[in-house]
Amino acid sequence: MKKMKKWELLKKAYETFPAGTKFTWGGSEIVSTGVFQFASDDARKGWILDSNEMAVFDGEQWAEIIEEPKDHPKKQFIMMSKDGVRLNDGDKFYCAMFCNGPSQWILDFINDSNEFVMRSHTAAQDDFNKYFSTKEAAIKYIEEENTPKYREVHLFDGMWAKVLSGEILIKDADKNVTTLRPSDLEDMQQALRVLDKLQS
Numbered sequence: 702m703k704k705m706k707k708w709e710l711l712k713k714a715y716e717t718f719p720a721g722t723k724f725t726w727g728g729s730e731i732v733s734t735g736v737f738q739f740a741s742d743d744a745r746k747g748w749i750l751d752s753n754e755m756a757v758f759d760g761e762q763w764a765e766i767i768e769e770p771k772d773h774p775k776k777q778f779i780m781m782s783k784d785g786v787r788l789n790d791g792d793k794f795y796c797a798m799f800c801n802g803p804s805q806w807i808l809d810f811i812n813d814s815n816e817f818v819m820r821s822h823t824a825a826q827d828d829f830n831k832y833f834s835t836k837e838a839a840i841k842y843i844e845e846e847n848t849p850k851y852r853e854v855h856l857f858d859g860m861w862a863k864v865l866s867g868e869i870l871i872k873d874a875d876k877n878v879t880t881l882r883p884s885d886l887e888d889m890q891q892a893l894r895v896l897d898k899l900q901s
Contacts, residue, residue, distance in 0.1 A: 715778035721770030786834035795839040797831040
């Protein structure tokens with residue numbers, strides 16, 4: 702059997718074991734939850750488990766299906782959305798797209814609509830496109846990503862500081878970088894207070 706990649710295994714699991722599918726594993730009858738993940742422990746490396754930790758794939762073979770779910774239209778699974786919802790062929794979705802021009806994320810649109818229909822997915826698009834099941838989830842992601850993560854402060858003699866949450870990077874004219882923590886600033890302020898008292 703051709704060795705399948707991680708995304709191919711997950712795709713097959715979603716397509717073959719939708720929620721409500723009955724299958725056997727280790728002599729027991731199990732009902733699929735329809736949500737899957739790779740096993741993270743070394744003992745079960747390469748396994749595919751549902752959200753109840755029941756295996757549908759053990760690295761070599763798939764579980765045996767006893768009964769498919771009733772009244773469950775079989776739609777081809779395409780991908781998991783950024784907000785954790787499975788997107789099947791024909792499902793509506795919303796796309797947060799990164800624009801190099803203004804260097805920010807925007808809500809993608811087509812024909813004045815933000816609503817797209819899932820037909821296919823190429824992993825190469827994932828650096829600049831994030832897919833969501835709802836418009837609200839896409840907008841929340843865009844607002845969070847577009848919030849500035851740092852501020853730049855120009856100092857003297859060609860030096861500047863990049864102020865981030867939790868640290869400050871100071872770069873001199875020779876491009877040497879020094880990292881300061883908030884506690885370092887507190888120590889320096891304390892030293893100034895001590896000097897002021899000594900000089901007063």
